[in-house]
Amino acid sequence: MRKQIVAGNWKMNMTKEEGQALISEVVNMAKDEVKANTILVLCTPAPHLGYAKRMFQSQANVFLGAQDCHEKASGAYTGEISAPILKSFEVDYVILGHSERREYFKESDELLKAKTDQALANNLIPIFCCGESLSQRQAGSGFIEFVCGQITNSLFHLSAEQFAKVVIAYEPIWAIGTGLTASSEQAQEMHAALRKHIASKYGELANEISILYGGSAKPSNAPELFACPDVDGGLIGGASLKSRDFIDIAKALK
Ligand code: PGA
Numbered sequence: 001m002r003k004q005i006v007a008g009n010w011k012m013n014m015t016k017e018e019g020q021a022l023i024s025e026v027v028n029m030a031k032d033e034v035k036a037n038t039i040l041v042l043c044t045p046a047p048h049l050g051y052a053k054r055m056f057q058s059q060a061n062v063f064l065g066a067q068d069c070h071e072k073a074s075g076a077y078t079g080e081i082s083a084p085i086l087k088s089f090e091v092d093y094v095i096l097g098h099s100e101r102r103e104y105f106k107e108s109d110e111l112l113k114a115k116t117d118q119a120l121a122n123n124l125i126p127i128f129c130c131g132e133s134l135s136q137r138q139a140g141s142g143f144i145e146f147v148c149g150q151i152t153n154s155l156f157h158l159s160a161e162q163f164a165k166v167v168i169a170y171e172p173i174w175a176i177g178t179g180l181t182a183s184s185e186q187a188q189e190m191h192a193a194l195r196k197h198i199a200s201k202y203g204e205l206a207n208e209i210s211i212l213y214g215g216s217a218k219p220s221n222a223p224e225l226f227a228c229p230d231v232d233g234g235l236i237g238g239a240s241l242k243s244r245d246f247i248d249i250a251k252a253l254k
Pocket residue numbers: 009171175176177178179214215216217235236237238239
């Protein structure tokens with residue numbers, strides 16, 4: 001059985017007070033409402049990582065995530081945060097290759113390869129994002145190959161043992177923060193293609209890899225998306241900032 005995961009990507013939102021309130025609401029609701037085998041991950045801005053873990057230590061299925069890490073272990077890189085620093089704050093997961101970082105910070109497949117290596121070397125679980133732009137989707141062909149290529153370029157150097165630890169998040173860029181969601185057919189088509197692509201390199205292991213959907217997921221569309229056989233949860237942006245919505249999305253998991 002693949003891990004079923006709903007991860008919240010807070011992006012650059014939430015002051016300390018807002019963050020603390022949100023975490024305590026999520027933890028309280030999760031206790032009563034979310035299945036024990038559903039994994040919740042809260043990917044907060046870095047300053048929240050210092051206290052957040054303490055707030056859900058009693059809740060075995062809630063984990064802490066960062067939104068990025070540097071490709072080097074340490075050094076003179078003002079403003080950056082390394083994987084060893086994250087691990088020392090008991091971070092469990094790290095989002096890598098989010099389309100906002102690919103676009104605004106010019107993160108390449110090659111750089112993300114190095115970041116993935118850093119994350120894995122420090123026992124962080126990468127939530128590796130991939131996805132096509134609107135113009136690539138509208139071109140009508142080639143977008144599946146493009147997304148599979150992102151996986152090849154950044155992850156196919158991993159050993160099977162390493163790859164087994166990675167979580168994939170398919171996030172069509174045209175659906176992120178736009179209110180447009182991929183239809184369940186579009187999501188299933190891409191998730192199945194990604195799994196087949198992973199199988200071409202890693203065989204049966206592909207069936208063990210969780211592939212999350214991201215892009216304007218909300219309580220109203222989560223049940224249909226999560227019903228797809230190859231969708232194993234979601235990476236949630238906007239809706240993760242509201243405890244009720246985030247928990248309702250998590251409850252939609254199979
Ligand atoms: P969204 O963001 O749910 O607000 O579309 C998803 C993401 O960027 O991870």
